[in-house]
Amino acid sequence: MLAQRTERETGSGLMDIKFTNRLSYKQARLTVLVGFILGTLLSLIQIGIDYASEDASINREMQALLQISHNPASRIAYNIDAELAQELTRGLLQSPAITRARLIDNNQTVLADVQRPRQESGYRLMSDFLFGDNREFQDRLFLSHMPDDYLGTLFLEVDTFTFGSRFLKRAEVTLLNGFMRSLILTGILLGLFYIMLTQPLVRVISALSNSDSRNPAQSKLSFPPGHEHDEIGVLVKVANQQFVSMATEIQQRRNAENRLTDYLNELENIVSARTNELKASNTRLSQSNEELEEARRRALDMAQARAAFLANMSHEIRTPLNGLLGMIALSLDSPLNAEQRQQLSIAHDSGKVLVELLNDVLDLSKFDAGQLELERIPFDLGALVEDTANLLSQNAAPSVELTCLIDPQFPSMVLGDPTRVRQIVSNLLSNALKFTRFGRVDVRLSSYPGGVRLEVCDTGIGIPSEAQVRIFQPFTQAGAGITRQYGGTGLGLALTNNLCEAMQGRLSISSEAGFGSQFSAELPLPSHTAAVPAQALRGxxxxxxxxxxxxxxxxxxxxxxxxxxxxxxxxxxxxxxxxxxxxxxxxxxxxxxxxxxxxxxxxxxxxxxxxxxxxxxxxxxxxxxxxxxxxxxxxxxxxxxxxxGADSINQSPLSGAQYSERRARILLVEDNPVNQLVAKGMLAKLGCEVSVAAHGADALEQLEQSPFDLVLMDCNMPVMDGYEASRRIRQSGRWPDLPIVALTANAMPEERERCRAAGMSDYLAKPFRREELLALIDHWVPLTTT
Known part of the structure; x- marks a missing residue:
């Protein structure tokens, strides 16, 4: 009876401790306070550093833009060319930070002055307070070989909100992350304190409360200073109570029935505790299942939203790109001097790179689903390598000699995926040019039975043997100093290796630190057209x-x-x-x-x-x-x-036959005026007679009035879209064999199936090149050679 009374007193002692006197509360209060203060201080320091970096980056980026624009602006001012000045300033205005660009010559005559309104947002007030509402930059113009001759000035007015909004959004994320880290740290520390201190003390109290009274070899404990009212004080109090109980009951002997009763009571408590634990575990498991189901639904919703975003982005970007690349291609066919042709060619190549970048973004959905598809079409790999090298030559150091060495017997056409091969060439060549400051960078192209071998050799810094194992891993470079000195994400070689493996090829490396590197990609691209011998020259x-x-x-x-x-x-x-x-x-x-x-x-x-x-x-x-x-x-x-003394235009020893004229009547159904001009210009170069319809209803009316050999149908148009127009053409039964080719800026895989379901015969994604349009007409319209 005395033991039972002691246990009741012990339990009541635990419950009598005030909440504010418990160790768990003291630990929680101190941990939350310290964690929140530290997290807030670290977040504020990080925001301060980010602010200083962002403020410096405004001047740095604008100075870099002025340096890039210096030579073109100087030549424009030297030539006093107002039209080119307008094009230059409008190009500078494409930068989201620039709101006004002005170019004057040395007579203070304004050659160009373009501006646009500032962007308004809820962040602007804070951004203007931190960075100022705008900044003005200017560059004194002169030619490199006449540095003392003043030609004019290029003024740029910069809206700092572009940088400020970016900084404020990062600051919000930083504060939120800091707060979340503080909470997580607090929870971890509370758990550790409970496991390492509070829980053992409670167990000691419980053990002393149930100690065997037959062993009285103990003495009375005193209260530690400062712990009279907390868990340690309760522990001492319970211990002293146990000592008194054991001293009182030392002479008594329990019989077997009392011992059995105590054992049964203890066993019942254990079973009850285990039962409660199982119930709690089942409850937590049910909650986890519900959370997992909710997470799965959210993931599906996010995947659908991303797919819709990619489709919309594809359409909105490809439509103006089609007009841009088409107009440049048509301009390249007009009489130009060498400098103009080179400038337009570089612009056209840059636009093609932008298209390929867009294709890479859209391919993310295929990578995520493990459904990467490779094309198998004929293409000129030699010209692809030279075009890529010419575009990337802008990144070469002046003392680096970049050379394309293509085997004269290399096939003029191979079968494969030109987009993926261009990615491999671009990644390997960009990597070589980045790490080479002196010497040579060579791109060698040769063939072997059943495939081709692409080698990129440089005289750069080389790669140590211990680092060659890990450079093909994502987000990894040869060393920490490489990222700091040269930049980069460490993704290029990993992506290149994955593309080689997807083509059933192999990427290998041979390198030594300080003596350059050689990357060799062996790709099983079979020959489609043998090498075309060049017409012999004399001299x-x-x-x-x-x-x-x-x-x-x-x-x-x-x-x-x-x-x-x-x-x-x-x-x-x-x-x-x-x-x-x-x-x-x-x-x-x-x-x-x-x-x-x-x-x-x-x-x-x-x-x-x-x-x-x-x-x-x-x-x-x-x-x-x-x-x-x-x-x-x-x-x-x-x-x-x-x-x-021969004219070289369109006289290539490495190309095939010239374009043959197609005497075909083609109905172009397109609502965009720029795309109408591009398509009409390309078709006219091929000798086609073109009629234009602004929407599907107009196309149906023109089909009723005149016969056509081919219909090029845009999909998204007012009044009647291309899908509905194609369905009506097929349902009428009057033109069962008329080829209808979809022209759409939506390059997602499901778009092709949607076009076929509407009755269209083929599909061509914008922006398209004249070669692609020629191949399509070759397939659907009989050829007439003139």
Whole structure:
């Protein structure tokens, strides 16, 4: 009875502790306070650092933009070309941060002044307070070879809200993350304190309360200072009560019935506790199942929303891209000088890269679903490699020689996925150019039975052997210093390796730190069209270049095969007795010593953007300049024009037959005026007669009045869309064999099936190239060669 009374007193002692005196409350209060203060301080420090970085980035990005625009603006001011000034300033206005761009010449005449309204948002008041409402930048314009001649000034007015809103959104996320981290830290510390301190104390109290009274070898405990009213004080009180009970009952002996009763009571308590634990576990499991089901539903909703977003984004971006690339392609067919043609070609190549980037974004849905599909179409891999190298040559250091070395026997067309192959070439070449500051970067292309071998060799920093194992892993580079010094995400080589494996190919590396790297991609791309032999040229060509240069290797590979008498020299002095028809050199130092020694035309091969100015070039006339890497077709046309006086336009030794005219009547159903002009221009180049309908109802009326060989049908139009118009054409039964080709900016996989369900015969995604349109007409309209 005394023991039972003691246990009741112990239980009541635990319940009598005030909540504010419990250790668990004290630990929670201190942990929450410290965790919240530390988390808030760290978040504020991080926001302060981010603010300083963002404030500095405004000036840095604008100065970088001014540096990029300096040369074009200087030449515009020098030529006093108001039209180009308008184009330049409107291009600068494409930057979301720039609200006004103004270009004046040295007479303070305004050549261009364009502006747009500022963006309004709830963040603007705070952004203007932190960064100011706007900033103005200006750049004094001068030509590189005339730095002292003032040509004008380029003014940029920058709305700091573009940077401020980005900073404020990050600050919100930082504060929220800091608060969440504080809460998580608080919960973890509370759990640890409970497990490591509070729970053991409670167990000690329980053990002392149930201790065996037959062992009285104990003494009375005193209360520790400061713990008279908390859990430790209760522990001491219970212990002393137990000591008194054991001293009182030491002389008594319990019989077997009392011991059995105590044992049964203890067992019943254990069973009851275990039963309660099982009930609690079942409750938690049910809650977890409900949470998992809710998470699954949210994930499905997010996937559907992302798919809809990608489809809308595809349509909205591809429509203006079709007009942009189409107009540039039509402009390239008009008479242009070499500089204009190069500028438009670079713009067209950049637009194609943008299209490929859009395709990569849309492919994310296929990667997530494990349904990456590869095309198998014929394409010119050699031209693809040269185009990619020409576009990326802008990233090469001036002292790096970029060369494309393509086997003369390489097939003119191979079967495969040109988009994925271009990704592989671009990633490997970008990687080589990034890590090479001096020497050479070579892209070599050769074939083997059943496939092709692409090699990218550089003389850059190289990769240590221990790092070569991990560079193909996502978000990984050769070392921490690489990311800091050169930047990058570490995704390029991982994606390239995955693409090679998806094509059943293999990517290998051979490298040594400090001695460059060689990446080799073996891809099973079978030959579709054998190499087309070039029309033989006549004449002698001399070159002054280093024997170990890429130019020397390129010329030695190509020129003898084109029927030319080729000889390389190390210095101008060796040319005294030579009388070549053309001299090729990449040595600027010896260039001005050549003209007294030789009267033949000179071809100067130089780095991108490093052409001689007009005044210097005039002293060396006749002089032609080409940027490296030299493309085979460009070199052939230069030789043909120089040696034979032939027009090089559309005279390529590496291309197939010219476009054949299609005497076909085509109905173009398109509501966008720009896309109408692009499609009409392309079709006119192919000799087609084109009628335009602005919507589906108009197309039905024109079909009633005139016969057509092919209908190019846009899908999204007012009045009647392309789907409904196609269904009505098929349901009428009057034109069962009329080909209807969908022209749509929606490139998602399900769009093709939707077009076929509406009765369309084929599908062409915007933006499309003339070659794609030609292939489509080849398939659906009989060919008439003129």
């Amino acid at each position: 002698s060509v001399a070159a002054i270049s280093n024997a170990s240069s890429g130019l020397a290797e390129l010329l030695q590979t190509l020129l003898p095969g084109w029927g030319l008498d080729y000889q390389r020299y190390d210095s101008p002095e060796q040319l005294k007795k030579a009388t070549p028809d053309l001299l090729i050199t990449d040595d600027l130092d010896c260039l001005f010593n050549l003209r007294p020694l030789i009267s033949a035309p000179i071809l100067l091969v130089t780095a991108y953007g490093n052409f001689l100015p007009g005044e210097q070039a005039a002293h060396l006339a006749p002089l032609q300049q080409q940027a490296r890497p030299l493309a085979r077709n460009a070199l052939y046309q230069t030789l043909r024009r120089t040696l034979h």
